[in-house]
Amino acid sequence: MEEFINQQTNFVIDFSKWIGPIAIDIAIVGAGPRGLSVLERIIAFARAKQFSPDVNLNINIFDPNPLGAGCHYIDQAEHLLVNTIASQITIFSDHTVQGSGFILDGPSFYEWLCDYTSSSQDPNAYYPRKLLCEYLQWGFRYLCELAPEIVNIKPVAQRVVSASCSLTTWYIQTENGDKYHQDYVFLTTGHEQEILQENEANRRLFSAYPLHISTSGIQSHETIALEGLGLSTCDVLSMLTIGRGGKFFRNQEQVLCYQASQKEPKIIAFSRSGLPLSARAKNEKEAREQYKANFLTRKAISDLKEKYQKINFAVNLLPLLLNDMEFVYSKTYIKKHHGHIAANIFANAYLTVKDNERKSLVVDYIPLQHHFNWENLVNPIPPHALESQNKFNAWLDDYLVADVRNANEGNVSNPLKAACDVLRDVRDNIRYAIDFAGLTESSHRWLFYSFIPVMNRLAVGPPKIRIEEILALKKAGILKIDLGINPEWKFDETSNLFVINGQFETIKSDVLIRSRIAMPSPQQSSNLLLRQLINDGFARPFFNKKFHPNGLDISSDFNLISRDNNVYQNFWVLGTPTEGAKFYTFILPRPFVNSTALLDADRIVQSLVNQINAKSAPSEHQRMEKVYEGK
Known part of the structure; x- marks a missing residue:
C-alpha cells in the first residue's frame, strides 16, 4: 500500500482509495511444458509478493490442446513411452535454480506417479507418455489452485495466428478472429509440423x-x-x-x-x-547426481570466449570434452577391473598431469585395445563389415547385442555408457559455449551437421x-x-x-x-504465427553470419528481435522456437540440477516483475498530486 504521512496531522492517506488496481494483461502462447514453467514462475513470484501490490495480473493462456500437455496427448497408446526416466522429470523449480529464491513445492513425475497409482513405482522406469500428459495437465490445475488473488488465469482454446505491436501493446488474434490487447507476451509453442509440397x-x-x-x-x-x-x-x-x-x-x-x-x-x-x-543405460544415478566437468568447465569456456570471442568447437572445446569422457571411461574401467583404490589413484594423477602425459598414464592401467577411442564411437563400423550385406548384418547384430549388454550394466558401472553419459551431464556447459552464436560460423555448421548427430546417437537414445x-x-x-x-x-x-x-x-x-521429429525453420513452419511475425517484420530468423541453424532471433534476455533490429522488451520466446540461438531446447525440466528450462523461465519472469514494478510505481509528482487532492 502506498502511504503518505502528513508531518503536522499524522494522518495516513491510502492511495488505493483513489487509484484502483492496475490491470496487467499477459499472454502465454503455447501451454506445453515451457508455457507451464512460465506460469509456475509467475505464480511463485506472485505468492512471494514480488509484484507491486497495486496490480492485477490477467493471464490469457492460448492453446487448443489440453493445457500443460503440449505434444503429450492423453489418447496415446500405452506402448508409447517417455524417453526420460520418471525421477528426472518435473514442472517445479527448486533451490538449485540459480538466482531464484521463490519455490512452489510440487511433486516430480515419479512422486506424482506414487500418489496416482496404488502399485509401487520405479524412479528409473520409462512410463507411457499418456501418463506424462496426465501429470502435466494435473500440474496446470495444481498451479491454478495455488494462484493468489492478484492472478487471474483465463484459458483460450484457440491457436494464435498473428501478433503485432503498437508502442508497448501487442495485438493478438486467434484463429476464430478474436483479438486481445496484451501488455506482455510469452511465446512458448513447441514442435511444429512440416508443410508438405x-x-x-x-x-x-x-x-x-x-x-x-x-x-x-x-x-x-x-x-x-x-x-x-x-x-x-x-x-x-x-x-x-x-x-x-x-x-x-x-x-x-x-x-x-x-x-x-x-x-x-x-x-x-x-x-x-x-x-x-545407442540404448540408454540402466540408470544408477540419483535424481540430483550429475558428472561435474573437470576439463570442459564454465571457467575454461569463459577463458576461451575472452581469448577468441567466437570459439571453434572442434579445435577449442572438443578436446576438453573428450578429456572428460576419457577420464570417466578410464576411471570406471579401472574400478571395474582393479578396484576402487586403483581408480582413485588414477583419477588423482589424471587430473594433475600435463596434457601430453595422460595417454601414457592410461597405458599403465588399461590395455591398448580397451582405451577410450572417440573415433571408434564416431565411426564404429569396421571396413570388413561393409564388404557384403551378410557381413554387415552379422556385425550389426553383434553390435546391438553388445549395446544392450553395456546398457544392462548401467551408466555408472559400464565404462562406455558412463563416458557417453558425460555428454548429457555437461550439456549445460556446452550450451554456455554455443548459445547466441558463441561459435564461429564454420564451426557452428560443423557442430550442426557432424557433432550433433553423433551426440544424439551416443547419448539420447531409447x-x-x-x-x-x-x-x-x-x-x-x-x-x-x-x-x-x-x-x-x-x-x-x-x-x-x-x-x-x-x-x-x-x-x-x-x-x-x-521418421524423425520435424524441425522446420520458422519461415517454413505450419505455425501461422511464426510465419506472420517474420513476414510482417516483427521477428527475423536467427543467423550466425550466413548460417541459419533454425529458430527465431532473440536477445540474450530471450526478447524477440525484429527485422529492423528492434528488441521487444515485453515479448519473450522460450523453447523450440529459439532452437538455433539456443542449443538443445527440446527437453523436459529435471529436478535438482539447475535445469536450463527452469532457469530460463525464472529469468524472464524476473524481467516481467521488474518491468511491471517499474511502470506501476507512481512518480513523486503523482504522489504529491494525490496528497493535495486528499487534503
Whole structure:
C-alpha cells in the first residue's frame, strides 16, 4: 500500500482509495511444458509478493490442446513411452535454480506417479507418455489452485495466428478472429509440423507425427520405409507391431522374441549412419547426481570466449570434452577391473598431469585395445563389415547385442555408457559455449551437421528395451535395417513407389515415413504465427553470419528481435522456437540440477516483475498530486 504521512496531522492517506488496481494483461502462447514453467514462475513470484501490490495480473493462456500437455496427448497408446526416466522429470523449480529464491513445492513425475497409482513405482522406469500428459495437465490445475488473488488465469482454446505491436501493446488474434490487447507476451509453442509440397502430399509420404495419421492407412501386405533409425522410428515400430496385436516375450534364455499378429507390414528402416541410436543405460544415478566437468568447465569456456570471442568447437572445446569422457571411461574401467583404490589413484594423477602425459598414464592401467577411442564411437563400423550385406548384418547384430549388454550394466558401472553419459551431464556447459552464436560460423555448421548427430546417437537414445525389440523384429523377419550407410531414396512416378538405393541393394516401398521429429525453420513452419511475425517484420530468423541453424532471433534476455533490429522488451520466446540461438531446447525440466528450462523461465519472469514494478510505481509528482487532492 502506498502511504503518505502528513508531518503536522499524522494522518495516513491510502492511495488505493483513489487509484484502483492496475490491470496487467499477459499472454502465454503455447501451454506445453515451457508455457507451464512460465506460469509456475509467475505464480511463485506472485505468492512471494514480488509484484507491486497495486496490480492485477490477467493471464490469457492460448492453446487448443489440453493445457500443460503440449505434444503429450492423453489418447496415446500405452506402448508409447517417455524417453526420460520418471525421477528426472518435473514442472517445479527448486533451490538449485540459480538466482531464484521463490519455490512452489510440487511433486516430480515419479512422486506424482506414487500418489496416482496404488502399485509401487520405479524412479528409473520409462512410463507411457499418456501418463506424462496426465501429470502435466494435473500440474496446470495444481498451479491454478495455488494462484493468489492478484492472478487471474483465463484459458483460450484457440491457436494464435498473428501478433503485432503498437508502442508497448501487442495485438493478438486467434484463429476464430478474436483479438486481445496484451501488455506482455510469452511465446512458448513447441514442435511444429512440416508443410508438405503438393506433389509430396499426393504421394504416400508422411512425417512420423501424428502417428495415427502416418501409420493408420498401412496394410499388412505392403512394404513401408522409415527414413531414420532414431526415437521416432521406435514409436513407428511400436505402432506397427504392438499396436497391431503383436507381442514381445522372453524365451527361456531371457532373450526377447516377437510373436507376430500377421497384421504387420514389411518394414525397412535406414539412416545416414546405418545405425540405430545407442540404448540408454540402466540408470544408477540419483535424481540430483550429475558428472561435474573437470576439463570442459564454465571457467575454461569463459577463458576461451575472452581469448577468441567466437570459439571453434572442434579445435577449442572438443578436446576438453573428450578429456572428460576419457577420464570417466578410464576411471570406471579401472574400478571395474582393479578396484576402487586403483581408480582413485588414477583419477588423482589424471587430473594433475600435463596434457601430453595422460595417454601414457592410461597405458599403465588399461590395455591398448580397451582405451577410450572417440573415433571408434564416431565411426564404429569396421571396413570388413561393409564388404557384403551378410557381413554387415552379422556385425550389426553383434553390435546391438553388445549395446544392450553395456546398457544392462548401467551408466555408472559400464565404462562406455558412463563416458557417453558425460555428454548429457555437461550439456549445460556446452550450451554456455554455443548459445547466441558463441561459435564461429564454420564451426557452428560443423557442430550442426557432424557433432550433433553423433551426440544424439551416443547419448539420447531409447530405453534398452527398444534395441532388444529391434533385434527381435529383425529375427522375426518383420524389420530390415541392413541397407548400409548413406542410402538415398526417390519417388518413381511410373510405379508410384519409393525407391531406396542402399549400399548393398535397392528396395521399393509403398509408403515412406520421414521418421524423425520435424524441425522446420520458422519461415517454413505450419505455425501461422511464426510465419506472420517474420513476414510482417516483427521477428527475423536467427543467423550466425550466413548460417541459419533454425529458430527465431532473440536477445540474450530471450526478447524477440525484429527485422529492423528492434528488441521487444515485453515479448519473450522460450523453447523450440529459439532452437538455433539456443542449443538443445527440446527437453523436459529435471529436478535438482539447475535445469536450463527452469532457469530460463525464472529469468524472464524476473524481467516481467521488474518491468511491471517499474511502470506501476507512481512518480513523486503523482504522489504529491494525490496528497493535495486528499487534503
